[in-house]
Amino acid sequence: MGLSLKNMQKKVDGEEHLIDINLDFESGSRNVILGRTLSGKTSLLRLMAGLDKPTKGQLMLDGKDITGMSVRKRSVAMVYQQFINYPSFTVYDNIASPLKVSKMDKKEIERRVQEAAQMLHLESMLNRLPSELSGGQQQRTAIARAIVRDADLLLLDEPLVNLDYKLREELQIELQEIFKKRKSIVVYTTTEPAEALMLGGNIVVMDQGKVIQTGSTPEVYHHPATTKVAEVFSDPPINYISCHVKGDQVLLGGGVNFPLNYHLKSLTDDHYKLGVRSNHFYLKKRGENDVRLAVKVELAEINGSETFIHADFSGERIVIQEVGIYSKKIGSEIEVYVNPSRFFVYSDTGKLVIAPS
Amino acid sequence: MNKWEDNRAWFLVIPVFIIVAFSAILPLMTVVNYSVQDIFGPGDRMFVGVEWFKEVLGDSRLHEALLKQFLFSGLVLLIEIPLGIGIALLMPKKGWGSSLSLVLMALPLLIPWNVIGTIWIVFTRPDIGLLGSFINGMGIPFDHTASPIQAWITLILMEVWHWTPLVVLLAYAGLRAIPEAYFQAAKIDGASAWAVFKYIQLPKMRGVLTIAILLRFMDSFLIYAEPFVLTGGGPGNSTTFLSIYLVKIAVGQFDLGPAAAFSLIYFLIVLLLSWLFYQVLQNAGKGGA
Incomplete structure (x- = not known):
């Protein structure tokens, strides 16, 4: 009823x-x-x-x-x-x-x-x-x-x-x-x-x-x-990084690659979009399997206790949300870390393939 | 900031002082000056104290004019305010109908006041006037130059036609400023149209209605041009309002002393009544916009 x-x-x-x-x-x-x-x-x-x-x-x-x-x-x-x-x-x-x-x-x-x-x-x-x-x-x-x-x-x-x-x-x-x-x-x-x-x-x-x-x-x-739901249901909107799975490796832009692990193991060879919520990016390496991304800072805003860094990763715009206050120069190159266990994997058509467990 | 910059501000303010002094303060002081002197000719005058005030306050024709003025303003407010709100409520809220009705409403406000009087002279003429001949055609003898009652009716009709649009425009602006959500909320509550008017629209219009009532009161209390053109204060003294009587004393009889004293009293009455209206309206239905 x-x-x-x-x-x-x-x-x-x-x-x-x-x-x-x-x-x-x-x-x-x-x-x-x-x-x-x-x-x-x-x-x-x-x-x-x-x-x-x-x-x-x-x-x-x-x-x-x-x-x-x-x-x-x-x-x-x-x-x-x-x-x-x-x-x-x-x-x-x-x-x-x-x-x-x-x-x-x-x-x-x-x-x-x-x-x-x-x-x-x-x-x-x-x-x-x-x-x-x-x-x-x-x-x-x-x-x-x-x-x-x-x-x-x-x-x-x-x-x-x-x-x-x-x-x-x-x-x-x-x-x-x-x-x-x-x-x-x-x-x-x-x-x-x-x-x-x-x-x-x-x-x-x-x-x-x-x-x-x-x-x-x-x-x-x-x-x-879908990617749309993920965008609406994340603040700042979820970030997407294009990738290519080949054999047991995931290839990202800028020559970055990492082995298939965690929930990603079942992925077959194809193009995918990796969705990452901004709060899962870190400015410091935290674990063995973290993937290192070299990004260029476009804007940094500070909101009380958090810093939002808008950056460019090989042509794709990402937003990093990090607890604490960091001042980053616009145009500078910084390193960002993300653990592959956090990736949402979407097909090229925007449908969810695998979510982190 | 140094001293020079402090003083420089005076250069910006002084022109305003001069203009206000010449346009308001000096004429007002002249009137005060006249009101306490008897003037026989240029350079030939005598201080008479409050003589003129006594004379004017005891003048029975002035009492009569004041009474008529109150009656006129009262009637005008009683008709124009509810009528204006009513029309504003009925006007379309959007689309071309809204623009059209706004333009139509604004038309009477764009006509010079003495022209309004002339229009109504022609309009109400018993022989060729649209309204006058129509009423006479129905078998009702109508001639506002002969009957005091009919002169009053014509004057009030003219005043309502001329100035209700101002009330409409103000009320309409007030109504449009109420967020749509209020009406939805009232609908969900199950409130009647009358309740919506009484508990939402009227309180929310309080600000603009205060302005409307003040403006309409002051304007109608000071009315001169329209009755001067339409009736000239007649027939007899039936439409001789305060300002018409004042002009008769000052210009017609050249009694500058009593006229000046009269002006000051007139001014104080308007000031006092406006203040009273304002106080009452400020406290009525508190909590509006």
Whole structure:
């Protein structure tokens, strides 16, 4: 039982926003939709909420077709990127507003609002107006308003994107706890791989209006089925190095070669693309089997405790993410190490051949 | 920074001081000067203290004009603000319809004020005017030069036609600035159209509506050109508003002293009322945009 999307399609002015979407969400499940900007995440949420009608396809709830049902009759709650609250209502009234519309008993409203406010640490702010709150508190109010009605479907459209880093981490942790206690289907969209991993549950990876992979979040992270999924699900985007397997040797550009080992042993002679996540490159040799790459630095950026080095390895652009602060001159030649056990191997057509075990 | 650079800033500021002094402060001081003197001719004047203020404040025709002014501004605000919001709500949100309606709305605002008066003289003429002859044709005698009530109706119609578009444009801008997500959220909550208006659109428009109300109040309270052209203050004194009466005293009767005192009182009334409006609107429906 749950929510199913069957062959859903959305066209706006002849432009395809969503193409043939087939998805199943179970009751009580936590789901992340991961995709870049304009990949169709918000369009999909709007269809699920009933704010838009699909051009084709059906939306089924517990086996019943609800495609044409109006939003008002559905049991949906939604949180947006922007902090959406009624400007002239206090925090209490804002949280209570969906309950008041459904003409609930006053005492029950009071109990539920207090409960939601407690979960989101808003107890001391119930009498304030949204304009008297910080951004984080405004979004907490909006989230409280969404969870207070115990809707069948709880949709969150990049809810933390407009908050600063600290607040985002704080709310990510709290939201996990809150979602665990819900019976609703939770669908959460994000552009950030780290956020998706943190929320866990199931994942739907989207690109250009299409679902490109689904599965449990860690499973998809460790086995991105195509190069596209790997790009979307890595930050910075995964790096690719072309290679050629010949006999028991892997030949890379720049005359680098290394023997087939670890999970790579089963590879047959062919051209492949090796995918490496940026955090698996190191500036120092760490193991016996590490492969040494000579690269030319194009840019080095420092982000607090990490250094991102953009470099060129025989014509291919790679990004090295190393913990600690390193200053590298632009144009200088440096050595980078990577262990072959970290390689994702993709065929020339972009399909996953082998993932690291 | 050395002393020279500090002083150089004055060269940039002084032109503004001079312009403001000549355009605002000096004329205002002249008015203050006039209001406390009796002027018989060039170089022949006498200090009279608050004599003129006493006379003006006791003038029953001024009381009458002030009362009419309040009635006029009140009616204008009561009609134009809700009507303007209503039209803004009905206007298309995007596409060519939106551009077209914006241009149509802006048209009356582009016409010089005295021309507006002339247009309405012709428009409402009982013999050849489109509106005037139409109403007379329906069997209702209409002539705003004869009936005070009809003069008022015509004036208010003209004022509404002329200035509601300003309210519409401001309200429309306010409405367009509300993120779409608010309406979606309200839809999901199951809120009615009235609730959306009352709890989202109206509070979010508070800023622009404050400006609209202030502008419309001040402009209508100071109205001169249109009634001067259309009715000349008549029939009788029925449409003699404050500024028309003021001009009659100053230019018609050349009573500069009382006219100056009158101007100052007029100025203070507008200032005080604008401040009151502003305070009330600032505190009404707090928490808006």
